[in-house]
Amino acid sequence: MKLRFDAVSKSFGDNHVLREISIDIAAGEVVTFIGASGSGKSTLLRCVNLLETIDAGSIALDGDVITKVGVDPNPVRRRVxxxxxxxxxxxxxxxxxxxxxxxxxxLGIDSVEAMDRARTLLERFGLLDKIDRYPDQLSGGQQQRVAIARAMALNPEVLLLDEITSALDPELVGEVLDVVRELKGSGITMLFATHEMSFAEEISDRVCYLDSGLIAEMGPPHQIFTEPANERTQQFLSRVLKGQRRD
Amino acid sequence: MPRWDRVKASFFDGELLADSFPRLLDAFVLDVMIFVWTTPFILITAMLIAIARNTRAPSLFPVRIFAIAYTDIMRGVPVILWIYLIGFGVPGIGLERPWNSPLLWGSVALGLTYSAYVAEVFRAGIEGVHESQRAAARSLGLSSAQTMRHVIIPQAIRKVLPPLMNDMVSLQKDVALVSLIGPIEILRQAGIDKAKFANFTPFVGAALIFLSITIPLTRFTDYLLSRERERTGGSRVR
Known part of the structure; x- marks a missing residue:
């Protein structure tokens, strides 16, 4: 198992953002988290690379518990x-x-070799001509692709994508999703929090619907999107999909 | 203005200005030197204090307390008082030459007080860098020290360059306060000339010399800032 969440709980004050979440994610699997704002998607992702500390339960990466007190977060973050x-x-x-x-x-790689790697990555994401630019000189879509290249530079085993298209203009969403599509082909394990339902359906191996910090429903995408068992999933999807069709 | 002639005679005496100007310039070299050696001291000390104050580890609580106490105490007392206290006080404990020089300890007093002011400027800059920058750096595996050095501090310094420059211009002028414990720098030289000629023109000369440094310094910072914006910025709103 690449990543194992075991009864992970997290609260901010009285707000229980995650309630005993347990999920096993296999190597190379793409798991999409959907749910309303505040349902805990982002927090769950941030817990994996230890930007948030969990209150109870554990997260294990390749069988090693990474959420124990005293674990150095930096080696974990290199892999995530x-x-x-x-x-x-x-x-x-x-x-x-x-x-x-x-x-x-x-990693302490010398700057010439690092530059070679950067060039390779940026070329892969169609950004080689932007290599000398500064972020404020790029479009949102270009910036987000650079951010993906930056995250991929360390060759991580797990990639966390936290609503990466939510700040983009609709016409720029496609170019970023193309990059994600390409990454799926490379076999990396991905956790993807998103509101892009049709893309989630296309790219996911599993979809997980979070509702107030609980996994309300989890399964293969066609099951979640076409015949959701949970009433709350149905309501959420009909609300969201109506909105997305209007676009 | 019926009294203009008298003002003109006692403040704007061309001949006297020409006569005292070389002496003032000579004395001004000391001001510049005090400025030049206190500035790096101030920038480094101030940055260390600002970093100390921004530490987050619970175990570094005493470090934060020290930084807070330092800025509160140094800023809470007039600069001139610190110059008297440190400039006369420290040599008073019986130091040998050259370690008993009021010039040395006056400069130290100036440096220590200004460090407190500049530390607050840096702190504002550090706190002004959005938390998401820290999250991005940490998510790449950078340690908190590396995050500070590569991500937070470079952005913080860019943000605070104008107020920092403000403090540096202010320092350039406050260097003259060191004269009150002995060293003959420009303000003191102007005072000597004023007494000798019973005329205020040397003070006007000193003012002109200060302006000839502080104005170009300010314009140069503006230039650096706009160049930086050109280089890294997107298109600007009209």
Missing amino acids: GMVFQSYNLFPHMSVARNVTLALTEV
Whole structure:
């Protein structure tokens, strides 16, 4: 098992964001988390690379519990990449440096080799001509693709995608999803929190519907999207899909 | 203005200005030197204090307390008082030459007080960098020290360059306060010339010399900032 959530709970004050979540995710699997805002999708992802500490339960990566007190978070984070809703690129660094920073500083790779790797990644995501630009000079879609390249630079085993298209104009969503589609082919394990239902249906091996910190329903995408068993899933999907058709 | 002639005679005496100007310039070299050696001291100390104050580990609580106490105490007392206290006080414990120089300890006093002001500027800059930047850096496996060094501090410094420059211009002028414990720098030299000629023109000369440094310094910062915006920024709103 690549990633195992065992009764993971997390609250912010009185707000129980995650309630005893348990999921096993196989290597290479793509699991999409859907649910209303505040249902716990983002928090669940942030717990995996230890940006949030969980209150109870455990998360294991390749069988090693990473949420124990005293575990050094940095080696875990090298194996778990994350892409954020608002890109979070470093605005004072060029595209190239955004991608090479972790290579030279975390892995200690020399700058020439790091640059080679950055070039390869940026070419793969169609951004080679932007290598010397700065984030503020790029479109949202380009910035998010750079952010994916930055996360992929360390060659992570697990990639966390936290609503990566939510801040984008509709016409820019496609180019970012193309990159995700391409990544799926490479066999990386992905956890994907999203509101893009049709894309979730296309790309996921499993879809997980979160409702107020609980897994309300989980299963293969066609099952969740065409014949959801849970009444709340049905309501959520009809609400969301109506909205997305209007677009 | 019926009294203009008298003002003109005692403040704007061209001949006297020409006469005292070289002496003022000579004395100003000391101001520049005090400025030049206190500035790096201030920038480094201030940054260390700002970083100390922004530490998050619970175990570093004493470090935070020290940083807070330092800025509160140094900023809470007028600069001139610190110059008297440290400039006369420290040599007073019986140090040998050259370690008993009021110039040295006056500079230290200036450096220590300004570090507190500048630390607050840096702290504002560090806190002004959005938390998501820290999250992005940490998610890449950077340690908190690496995150500070590569991601937070470079952005913080860019944000605070104008207020930082404000403090540096202010320092350039406050260097003159060190004269009150002895060293003959420009303000003191102007005072000597004023007494000698019973005329205020040397003070006007000193003011002109200060302006000749502080104005270009400010314009240069503006230039650096706009160049940085050009280089990294997107298109600007009109």
